[in-house]
Amino acid sequence: MSSLLSFYLDLVPSPPCLRCFVLQLGRDERRVDSRSICVGHRSSSNNEAFIPPKFCDNRIVSSKYTIWNFLPKNLFEQFRRIANFYFLIIFLVQVIVDTPTSPVTSGLPLVFVITVTAIKQGYEDWLRHKADNEVNKYPVTVLEQGRRVRKESEKIKVGDVLESSRDDDTCFVTTASLDGESNHKTHYTVPDTEKDLESLNATIECEQPQPDLYKFVGRMHIYKTDQEPAVRSLGPENLLLKGSTLKNTQTICGVAIYTGMETKMALNYQGKSQKRSAVEKSINAFLLVYLCILVSKALLCTILKYVWQNNPGQDEPWYNEKTQREKDTNLYLKMFTDFLSFMVLFNFIIPVSMYVTVEMQKFLGSFFITWDKDFFDPEIKEGALVNTSDLNEELGQVEYVFTDKTGTLTQNNMEFIECCIDGFQYKYQDAGTDLDGFCVTDGPVNKVQHKAGREKEELFLRALCLCHTVQVKESPEQGQGQRDGLMDQVDGLGADGEGLHPPPQEQRGFIASSPDEVALVKGAMRYGFTFLGFESKTMKILTRDNDVERYELLHVLNFDPVRRRMSVIVRSKSGDTLLFCKGADSSIFPRVRQEEVERIRMNVERNATEGYRTLCVAYKYLNAEEYAQADAGLREARLALQDREEKLMAVYNQVETGMSLIGATAVEDRLQEEAAETMEALQGAGMKVWVLTGDKMETAKSTCYACRLFQKNTELLELTVRTLEDGGRRREERLHELLVEYHKKAVQDAPPVKAGVTRAWSSANHDYGFIIDGATLSMVLNSSSESNSSRYKNLFLQICQNCTSVLCCRMAPLQKAQIVKMVKNSKGSPITLSIGDGANDVSMILEAHVGIGIKGKEGRQAVRNSDYAIPKLKHLKKLLLAHGHLYYVRIAHLVQYFFYKNLCFILPQFLYQFFCGYSQQPLYDAAYLTMYNICFTSLPILAYSLLEQHICMEVLLDNATLYRGIAKNGMLRWGPFFYWTLLGVFHGLLFFFGVRYLFGNPALQDNGQVFGNWSYGTIVFTVLVFTVTLKLALDTRHWTWINHFVIWGSLAFYVFFSFFWGGIIWPFLKQQRLYFVFANMLSSVSAWLAIILLILLSLLPEILLVVFRKLRGPNAGQMKHRLPSSGTSTIFMLSQTASTHSFSWTD
Template sequence: MLAYLNDFCIRIGWRRPPFPDQRIIPLGPISKASFVCKPYSLVELYDKNESITHAYTWYNFLPKNLFNQAQRVANFYFIALIILNLFSELSPVSPYASIMPFLFVVSLSAFKAGYEDYKRKCADNAINNVPVQVVDLMGNLKTIKSMEITVGDIVFCRANDTFPCDMLLLSSSEESGECFVTTASLDGETNLKQFRSITVTSDLESPESFRKLAGKIVCEQPISDFYKFNGQIYIEYDSMDNVNEMKTYKHILPLSKDNLLLRGARLRNTTYVYGCAIYTGLDTKMSKNSQEKRQKFSRVEDTLNLVLIFIIGLLFILSMSYTIASFAVRASIVNHWYIFVPNETPWRNVDQFFGAVILFNYLIPISLYVTVEFIKAFSTILFRLDAELYDERIDQPAIANTSDVVEEMGQIEYIFSDKTGTLTENCMNFRCFAVASGSYKTHGNKIFFDRPPKIKSSESLETILPDDSMSDEGQEETADLSSDRLALFLHLSLCHTVRVELPAPGEDHLGDDIDLKEASIRSRRGSVTKLTPKRKFSSLRRASAADSASKVFRRLSSRSPTNEKMANIDYDYQASSPDEKAFVVACKKLGVVYHGTDHKGIHIITIGGREAVRYRSLDVLEFDSDRKCMSVILQPAPTKYDSVGSSYCVPSLPVIVLCKGAETSILNKLSKSARRVQAEEIYDDQLVQAIFGRQSKHPTRDYVERKVSHFAEQGLRTLVMAARLLSSDEWQQLQTKLNMARGSLKNREQVLSAAYLQIESELTLLGCTGIEDQLQDGVAETITNLRKAGINFWILTGDKEETAVNISYSAGHFYREMKEVRITNVKDIKNCAKVLQNALDLMEKENSAEFGVVIDGGALGFCLKVALRHMLLALVTKATTVLCCRLTPLQKAEVVRLIKYSRKHDPPVTAAIGDGANDVSMIMEAHVGFGLFGKEGQQAVQAADFAFGRFRFLQRVILVHGHMIYNRITTTMKYFFYKNTVFTLCSVLYGSFCQYSTQTFFTQGYLAAYNVSMTSLPIMIFGIFEKHRSATALQDFPHLYRSISRNAGLRIVDIVCWLILGIWHAIIIFFGCYSLTLKGNESEAISQIFGFGTVVVCCVFTIVTTKLILIARYQNILFHLFILITIFLNAIIFIIVDRVHFPFTFLSPQEFFGVWTQLFTTPSAGLTYFGILIICFVALLPDFILRVYRDQSWTLNLSELIASRQKELAHIRLLKKLKSKTKILKLKSHRKKTAKNVQETIQEEEPSTDQSKIM
């Protein structure tokens, strides 16, 4: 029976069948049409290609939402109370008085949750309904919805398209079958990545050619690791039988991660690709690194539940005491003949207890939740309307996807941030470099000496630029291009994998911002497209660039004059690394232009528009994190060798190895002696002469180390450049070893590393460079202020370690006084444990020092094991800040989860901020998720709780909106407990005068109106607009945020103080009104039960409303207007009820008729008015004193804060002044010692060019 039920659930799509060990996928339309999959079809076995971020469906909304609401203690309590109210014989109030408000609250909350989830569903539909094209059985392109893609479909994607599923690359517009992709939305890296198609299918260039494709793909079941994929492809089998059976295949090829295009990645610099859908929907690697959308509950709400449990406990204790007192009184009056005493039974006492619970249930504010929901909803509206959060660049205001956790923004202890697109603009600028002749800065097409500016005698100290200024003002420009600078620029122009294109006519370069919605204009669903781009047109832009390069070389080689247009060709450089693009673009501005490759694949460089040189690329050694460098192997390409291939090594010509990387890598590979060129016919080559010629100059290792440190102190990304000269025979020997290593099946990585090391050794040092990775505006200030607010700021990125560390320093996340502890490149769990223990010992030894911890993804995988988790937690909690690099999206979420549950008692509130799909997991895992409107889709914005345009807005979001909203909501909660305590305790005190029966002296109208019309509107306006501190003060003094941290607004001490205040007010009100009855006539209304209750209600309303005015610091017109509206509304209601006799006893009991007239229009009304005034004054006197005291305290604190801020600013100005003065004195002293020209001044800093000193 269970098996049948399980199968039924699978058939209707409620459950998924178990996966087989391997995934077998038909390849090609014919194979898919004949594919037999048992016992379940492909659609049943593998998931639909559907994006799901919404939490509800039409069939589970009601039960799921009611279940979520039932988790609130108050809701569960009122359900039980309603049941008791229906069956209790001694219930003092009508059941409808409890049922109707409860249904209203639940319905309103359900409507809000449904509306917010509906918006998420609409966003999902926008993605799922994007049109995509697949090859049908007839060999045509058919347009379907993205959600209709199934495993085995041949999918066609164009340039700038986002891949709709994980698919195997079969062919592309490139003849080589390669394509280029950006994966910024997956791993945060914006550089182009190269993927290769299967060699057998790379020549298929049209839908018709795929019609005859037949075979199958056997691969592993989906895993979350982006960088792992294994499988085999079987092509062209002999029989047309079941594809699932093993046949004889003509081609059996292995598959790797280089063949798999991932969902969420975007096609770049390639006109089109064809791919076979491998993983779809929830099986894609992007979905495996994401989490299901879940309902979030704020920490404030959790605390509220605990407070409600506490108050319910007090309610039960009070009801039990009331029941015991009632039993004792009944036992003492049993002999009074005029009092009816029912028979005493055990149930009688139980019923008495539940009657007391129902009578005093107003101690639990039923309208609290709905009021807080309204406050949250309106707070999100104010959040969206905040002009300070409006991003003018993209015309985008801030948005709020939910209001459930809006108050959590005021409780954040940890912020986890992505790097790429979140902290940075990802815009690289080549700022400075150092060679043998000195250190230089670049700006546009100019080069400046990197030295202090000239000082005029009339200049004051304040006008001198500080040492770390990157300004070019006052710097002396140099026009000549010495051999060492030329060598560096040629190195930068050739040591890369940049592709050159000519911009298409009319191209606006807006491809990065293409939205998924634009794809809907291509074609209608179900249409068939026969006109597809052909491969012969796909490389037109690169072919045009190749033609241009060849033309430039021919003209310069023939000494023909080049016109200005030819010398300033507007190339479009496409790089796999933003650093490489920055180098090539900067060198072009400085006169060394890389024109790309000609039709023969030979690289062409022009120097100053006067000379052209060519080089043949023999090999490229790609960058990896272990070597921390990359190399390009070149050979000069004279025209007399044009007949040989582009990658052929000419035996008679030397080979040049150009290498660049981190200083820790390059400086350890330097040669101890220089090597000169021996080939006479190559002496005229510019690169060889500049680096290895007799007149070449090279910096020392010590000099480069100093300059690297100097550049790094300015927050620049540093690289060191070096080169090596080989003979053709030496290269061929090394190349043989390299090819053998690449084909090795055993210990391939170790063998390949050894081969790389042999090539990248005996290097000649050329210099170093500094690149500025431009941060967004206000990043450093924002991080600093968040730290002052007591918030721990971590960076979690998928980027490389060196890049992440440099950005951390630039952003102020790390600073120079901080000591680094790196948990990276660990080999196994034992090594990881040892590194962790060493780090903990170091922190324990230097307890006063500040530490920044760097952890990479590999080490984190070991650290998150159960055996090492406690050590990792101890390390990161002791550290000042943490940087995690090379993380997968799932690892980001695991880091957030680690901190989220790091404390059993009082766990920290976490927040995550990012802009791409790779950040969705941590955004959803954190208590509060922030999304940024970025260039890589809207996944982060859709998954986030709040979204805005710039990182710097985070400061205002947390310090202003978070602080204010938290204060409003917590104050509202405490006020609710206070006002209900006042109202309920009056009934408790009345019980002592009516022998502790469940009799109430409030009418049904008062009971229903107190929490609805009498006290709901003013507190709601207070909760929406209250500003206990100005926005300027909250931003200028971030440490004010600490005053509300760790849920300080709902501490038990504060809540008890509010309850004590409510008890005080209730005692003064009740006995004050009771004293009025002693002075009046027994026939007067005040001496009667409902007249007395009416006076009590008037006092309660006046006092709790005045109390609200006293705690409100932002008393705007709207706040006072709603108080007046409340007064007049209730006055009109009670006057109507007093004058009109309704047939409904619930609305107007007979005893209430005419009570107001008797109370406030009779001759004794003056005594009533005066008595109410005295009662209110006595009750509120402590509140007036407390308000005055707090105002005076804040004024004094504000004065101290302003004085402290002024001292801090004065100290900063003094340090800058002293630094500038020291700089001037050093420069003047230097100029006194030498009376030579500017060049002699620079020579003091120049390094020795003695090659024996190069280490």
């Protein structure tokens, strides 16, 4: 049952076995002061009728559609697209107005596009429904009237008592999916709730739901017979959050106080919104241009028609004389009708089938990610997952990467490296060496100094064994001590009584709220001191002489990010009262005697530069008077309901003074596999990397150094609560002063960066890193003055954008999303990517343009809400630099090619109007109008956009700078767009006037007849289909059998269809315009010569360029650095390589 809580609880612990915990399940934004909850739905008074208040249910919803709203909502979203809405209007016009083409020519492609897109989006949403049901239908145990009842999670109500114990009034949970910390946290039960739950009569008053994971205020009223109710204070240490996982505790009981979408986890979710890629935005912009061209063509033809008809010198043929009804029609109405008819005639310039081709390309292309064997992780036996295929090309446009730390950059696996005692460095080595398991590298404690050295060593090791919140985890051999949860096994080694020697070998596991605390306790074991655990309030340690020492734990002064230290007050068996304190050097050094600092500082600084996490250790003896004063102050502060934190802080600062410094430790936080190489590759590709974490600043900073995000020459600009307090002035004044100072340093005085080179990889020898914490970020974004807030925000953003890397620590989930949103909406609208592994990362994953979930071990909330999911951070490199690069190049070519081929298609139709008296006579048959985009030219470009590899993947991975060549939507800017447009105009003019020139004089067929209107149009259409298809063949660099099949198969299908369509009399057609036209055309030698000549003339520049490129024979060095330019792959990609490498999944 230990996993039960990870699905539905936020709770408060209580004494033995089945104790009452307060659980938090949900969410709310109603700003009422508090809510009142009756435990087990029992009224506080037996004389009162109990009316349960209404709260939201416990369902979690991440899907977008339901069975009832799918059709209208999906249609609404699809018709927001300009092309879809436009073709809907055109279809209605064709139905209502007498137009030159059938409504089928517009309606059939539109229905095809809408249907395919709806099926794809419906399937993706069905997968989200399936994931939601796994959570909502999970069985839970509810205590009702003394019985245990199994219910589905979605049926939990506020006030339900849930079962899901330790005999010491504690339970352990991990909150990795909430705040990114996978360490075990201890939660405590509420006193006086140990009696039978059936008779427990209590109510809970607590604050309304709010998203802060670390704050909770409430009280419990426990009613007893004929007595005043007992009031117990409730805080975050009594609250178990939904999304946390129960560890090392078999069963707990708790009261649901927030449910469903009112939980803190749900409150930290960002609402799902429709993400639109930069490519789609470019498509919409290009469509507006083509709509303007369309309207201009229709307007021009309408004007010229009436100018031509009203020209008195124009000899109009007798068969064109107007009927009486036409003469009686209102002139303006007739002009408007003609305008609409021309719009319908030219409407195929808008490529409606482009959208369905793009959808199919994205959907089918996403399988290449899931099939990639390099993404398969044998540890979890899973590969990559694609939740949203709409953003494939966005993977090739990322400019900012926002990453979580714990579980993403690091494994959260700490290892004790060395320690420094009284200025002497001790580094552990394997047993069996000459130094008996350790070496002293800076002046060992020799036998002359043995007594003094031994005392300092043992005092230091006692501090490591006592100053922590670690709990001993019993081994399975100890029967009932076996618990569920993570188990860190350590081996202690024996001692001989001299120096620091390990104890006899035994296996022991530890759990703690901080992994480096476990590492320190393990480090003490290596040197002969073993923490044995608690007996009630007594801590036991085993010395290297195999003596068991007992210390009474009097108080724990918990760690917090402002103090950056923690302390314990203990009493030895001899009656001495000691305070042991460990913390960051900047926090400890000012509180110890300064003559002791210099002996330790050098080692601490050296360890920090090596990327290790360092802590300093100090101690202090307390006499009876000092302890009594400290005890009274701590008890009073902990009972306070108002300003509790401030009062505790004042007592802590008073107690933790006048200490003696005895040493320091160095702990390594292991990175994820290839984390540093991945970060370097991303920066080499021109991306800015920001680390957003809820962890402590020191931890996160050392991780950034280890990942090479901060280098040795990086000057860190720190904007935290500590730096704001250093100035001795009001925080807001100090904030303004530091922002101005940092802006001058990083922005105003920074050397200019050359175009095309990011600051992180410029030639400058000096760069900046920026560090900010959550509290200071709140001041920046939410200043008391609106004008100051806007100015602070702009200064902060400019500083960050000019820094190599940015670290944001102690971030709440919504603050992560605020950071991403701020950068996303900044000048230039850079493309952002967020990556994380827990529920605390969901908000930023949803806020970013692209969200990546890591398939971690602590939950799948991030995976379910992400666009893409990968097993480990190292896979991000290939996902962006290889797959993202290729996806963008492919879809950019697809978009430009679609506009090009449709312009080639419709321009001859427009030119034909100048030669047919603007009579709206179509140049092409209706079958050709309908089939051109659906059948004749769609499959070749689809295959190209799925299989093309202009540069092989190995080269893309080895040369991260290639990614910069496609950055900022380089291939879909206005320059390349106008090039493709001019190319389409050139080909369209050549098709029309080339055929007209070659057949200007009456060209006789074999039967003596001349070519007519439909023969003329069919020749133009044949040249068009062959030219645009062969153009794509010339652009293809990576040929597969599929490319050959669809390119040559499409041309063969066109020929077959033309013969078939024109060779049979179809009874459902009123007019058979193409009857035997195609066969007669091909029986003419002049038609054959004209078609071949015009195709060659159209493609001649492309053919010459390909030949020139082949003859030039680029060397390997040039091939490695080839980039697709922002135009067509033949004209502009002058140095592409014909890759013979295929995707890894085809091996």
